[in-house]
Structures are given as structure tokens and as C-alpha cells.
Amino acid sequence: MNEQHPKSADASVGDQGGTNKARTGANGNTRNTGPGRLLIAVYAVFAISATARAGYQILTKFSDAPVAYLLSAFAALVYAVATVSLAKSGSTWFKVSVAAVLVELIGVVVVGSLSIFDSVAFPHETVWSLFGRGYGFIPLILPVLGLVWLYRRRPSLGKADR
Amino acid sequence: MDAFFYIILAVGLLSTVICLAAGIMKKAPNDATILSVAAVEVALVVYLVGSIIRVIAGETIAGEAWEFWGYLVTAMLLPPAAVYWSILERTRWSNFVLAAVGVTALVMAARMNQIWY
Numbered sequence: 055m056n057e058q059h060p061k062s063a064d065a066s067v068g069d070q071g072g073t074n075k076a077r078t079g080a081n082g083n084t085r086n087t088g089p090g091r092l093l094i095a096v097y098a099v100f101a102i103s104a105t106a107r108a109g110y111q112i113l114t115k116f117s118d119a120p121v122a123y124l125l126s127a128f129a130a131l132v133y134a135v136a137t138v139s140l141a142k143s144g145s146t147w148f149k150v151s152v153a154a155v156l157v158e159l160i161g162v163v164v165v166g167s168l169s170i171f172d173s174v175a176f177p178h179e180t181v182w183s184l185f186g187r188g189y190g191f192i193p194l195i196l197p198v199l200g201l202v203w204l205y206r207r208r209p210s211l212g213k214a215d216r
Numbered sequence: 217m218d219a220f221f222y223i224i225l226a227v228g229l230l231s232t233v234i235c236l237a238a239g240i241m242k243k244a245p246n247d248a249t250i251l252s253v254a255a256v257e258v259a260l261v262v263y264l265v266g267s268i269i270r271v272i273a274g275e276t277i278a279g280e281a282w283e284f285w286g287y288l289v290t291a292m293l294l295p296p297a298a299v300y301w302s303i304l305e306r307t308r309w310s311n312f313v314l315a316a317v318g319v320t321a322l323v324m325a326a327r328m329n330q331i332w333y
Contacts, residue, residue: 088309095301095313099320102290110283 084207085148086141093203096196097137100189104130104181122178125165129181132158136200145209152204159197162186166194217329220263224325227259232318239311245302253314256321257295263325264288267332279331287331291324 086094108126116123136154139147166185179188186193231252238249267288271277277284298317302310 087305088307090309091301091305091307092309092312092316095298095316099294099316106286106290110286114280 084211085151085204086143090140090203090207093196093200094137094140096192097133097140097200100181100193100196101130101133101137103189104133107181119178122180125182126180129158129161132161140200148204148209151200155197155200155204158193159201162193162197217326218332220266221325221329223262224256224259224321227255228318228322228325230318231256232315235311235315235318239308239315242308243311244306244308245299245310245314249311249314250299250302253295253299253317256318257292260288260292260295260321260325263328264292277332284328284331287324287328291321291328294320 084090104126108123108130111123111126132154136151136158139150139154142150162182162185165180165182169180169183181189181193185191231249234252235249238246243249267284294317298313302313
């Protein structure tokens with residue numbers, strides 16, 4: 055990563071803040087810093103928008119498509135869990151993050167495929183319909199970036215440095 | 217699409233470009249990026265005040281009114297939240313967080329326009 059240049063030409067105060075601390079050991083949180091902050095911010099936006107959308111769908115027209123709208127609510131929950139777990143330190147939260155991001159990836163692929171190949175059964179929009187096309191395909195890209203990030207900052211690195 | 221949308225389109229895109237450029241140039245959040253996000257907030261306040269005046273003047277919202285106001289209030293929470301998040305850790309990555317505000321506000325303004333008309 056290009057964060058490892060403590061005395062860079064860029065004179066901005068605090069530009070390296072947190073990076074050194076984050077690298078100092080297995081107990082320090084290495085996930086909610088640097089690019090991880092961007093990831094958490096995007097997950098937070100999706101948690102909010104998916105929650106609002108699912109809440110709206112369930113409150114106003116739940117009987118139209120209960121399965122699709124429950125799926126929306128489930129997606130919102132997954133985004134919320136991912137947001138919180140990415141921001142927390144420790145190996146338990148790391149596992150929660152991996153689980154949430156994996157569920158998200160499976161969800162977007164399965165629901166995305168179903169919405170294309172079985173559009174009669176899935177006519178109602180969810181965040182994951184058409185691989186998240188309504189959200190600029192970010193729901194499809196986000197879990198991949200999340201897994202890459204989690205792999206690069208996996209807890210075993212802090213102990214063995216392999 | 218009305219003038220409110222085009223104001224947010226212009227301000228939002230400008231803010232996103234400024235913040236992306238700063239992030240790519242490995243700068244920490246500075247006056248330019250934070251003020252550009254503040255400008256997005258100002259544009260949203262203009263939308264809010266304008267919408268209140270239009271409702272008082274007798275215009276009706278075609279879609280669900282509470283959905284429109286929900287979008288507007290949520291959009292107005294984004295710039296302060298992103299600025300807060302970015303100054304907690306002043307690295308280049310925080311500029312990418314700030315960059316997300318402009319496009320998000322833009323998408324939400326487009327949706328608000330759809331609901332209104």
C-alpha cells in the first residue's frame with residue numbers, strides 16, 4: 055500500500071494519522087482505517103437506504119410481494135451487520151464481517167440470477183434485483199471489495215506476518 | 217427535472233470531482249474538499265426551503281409526500297456525517313468518502329424529482 059511513507063512530500067497535517075497505530079499489533083484494529091473507512095461509509099449508506107426502502111415496501115404494500123419485501127429487509131439487515139462489524143476490532147468481529155459479506159455476495163448473485171431467469175417469480179424490486187442495477191451495480195462490486203479488504207487485513211497477519 | 221435538481225447536479229458533480237481529485241493526489245481532506253461538501257448541503261437546504269414554499273403556495277406532491285421529505289431529510293444528513301467521518305481520520309481515503317456525498321445527493325435529488333412530479 056502507498057500509505058507507508060511517513061514523511062511524504064504532502065505536508066497535510068495528520069495525513070498518516072492512524073496508519074502506524076493500525077499496523078502495530080494483533081490487538082489493534084487494522085480494518086477500520088484507510089480504505090476500510092471508505093468501505094464502512096459505503097456500507098452505511100446502503101444499510102440506511104436498504105432499511106428505508108424495505109420499511110417503505112413493508113409498511114405500504116407488503117401483501118403485493120411478501121417474499122421480495124422480506125428479502126429487502128434481509129438485505130438491509132446484512133448491510134447493517136456488515137457496517138457495524140467492519141467498524142469493530144477483534145477477530146470475532148472479523149468473522150462476523152466475513153460471514154456478512156459472504157451472505158451479501160451470495161444474496162446478490164442468487165437474487166440477481168433469479169430476477170433475470172425467473173422474472174415472473176421475482177417481478178418486484180429489491181436491492182439485489184438484476185445484480186443491483188438500480189444502484190449502479192455497487193451491490194455486486196461491494197462484497198468483492200469487502201472480501202479483498204478483509205483478506206488483506208486478516209487477523210492472522212498480526213501474529214505470524216506471513 | 218426542475219431547477220432544484222440541476223443545482224444539485226452541478227454542485228454535487230463538482231464536489232465529487234474535487235474530492236476524487238484530492239483523493240487521487242493523496243491529499244488529506246482540506247478546505248476545498250470540505251467546503252465543496254458543505255456546498256452540497258447548502259444546495260439541499262435550498263431544495264428544502266424551495267419545497268416548503270411550493271407546498272405553502274398550494275402545489276401538491278404527485279407521489280407519497282412523506283417519501284419525498286424522507287429522502288430530503290436523509291440527503292441532508294449525509295454531508296455532515298461524511299465530514300464528521302472524514303475528520304476523524306484525515307487520510308486520502310476520507311476524500312473518497314466525501315466524494316461519495318455529491319453523487320449520492322444527485323441520485324437522491326433525481327428520485328425526489330420523480331416523486332414530486
